[in-house]
Amino acid sequence: SSARLERLLSLAAKDNIQIVQPTTPAQMFHCLRRQVLRSWRKPLVLFTPKSLLRHPGCVSPLGDLAGGVFQRVIADPSIPARDVKRLLLCSGKEAYELEKRREESKRHDVAVVRVEQLYPLPKRELEAALAGYAAGTPAVWVQEEPENMGAWRFVRIQLGEKLLDRFPFSGVCRQSAASPATGSKKSHDLEQNELLKAAFQG
Numbered sequence: 001s002s003a004r005l006e007r008l009l010s011l012a013a014k015d016n017i018q019i020v021q022p023t024t025p026a027q028m029f030h031c032l033r034r035q036v037l038r039s040w041r042k043p044l045v046l047f048t049p050k051s052l053l054r055h056p057g058c059v060s061p062l063g064d065l066a067g068g069v070f071q072r073v074i075a076d077p078s079i080p081a082r083d084v085k086r087l088l089l090c091s092g093k094e095a096y097e098l099e100k101r102r103e104e105s106k107r108h109d110v111a112v113v114r115v116e117q118l119y120p121l122p123k124r125e126l127e128a129a130l131a132g133y134a135a136g137t138p139a140v141w142v143q144e145e146p147e148n149m150g151a152w153r154f155v156r157i158q159l160g161e162k163l164l165d166r167f168p169f170s171g172v173c174r175q176s177a178a179s180p181a182t183g184s185k186k187s188h189d190l191e192q193n194e195l196l197k198a199a200f201q202g
Contacts, residue, residue: 003047004180005118005145009154012119019119021047021092023074026060027116030070049093057096072122073129074114081132085109087139087167088199091118091151094144101196110200118151121158130164139167142199144192148176172199 008019018035022028028048035044052058088098088110098112113129115122130139143150152171163169174191182188 003049004149005047005151006149006154008045009119009151012154015042015120017043017045017119018117019045019047020070020117022070022116023052023092023095023114024058024060024064026064026068027070027074029060029065030068034070047092052093052096055093055096057099070116071125072115072117073125074116075129076111076113079108079111081111082134083109084111084133084137086111086200087130087133087137088112088142089115089139089155090142091115092144094142097144097192097196098142098199101200105200107200115151115155118154121155123159123164127164130167133167135166137167139163139169140199141169141171142195143171143173144195145173145180146175146177147171147173149180 005019005021008017011017012019020031022031028046031044031046086109090098090112091114095112095114102108102110102112111133113126115126141152141155143152145152147153150173152173156169156171159169161169172195174195182191
């Protein structure tokens, strides 16, 4: 079935629910653990695509499960902040697509930051993850969904045209559509390739 993220985000207000999209087994574990141990209760909505069940990169060492906490935002320590010329923000499985394309294209000036919790939007954690990057660095929200779906419109409303008042903020998405999928794998792959190309332009 299609998970309609934008529909849940349109219902989110006044901290009434939690919406997360964990990208690793450890993140999933710590999110569920946090839900059980918290002294207060709010409904938790987890978005987890089936493709990550068999993705070779979606693994966690036992140490990450035994220790640590749920990270609302996962920074990118693989690229020195001084070398970064472009910031890509995403949620869910798109992180793996972006990191793969970055390696293939040898773009060592692009950082990929994962927003693991979409609501309540973790602005403080996002600010900490982006603190080391130069003001004025272009920041781009990248999502697999069409422009009228997914988290983009919600994130844009919450964060505005200038992310944290420091980074010009824009989005890369598929064109607006009536359906969340094309129904054709060939068309999907072509669109995904164009999406990734656009994410790294500039």
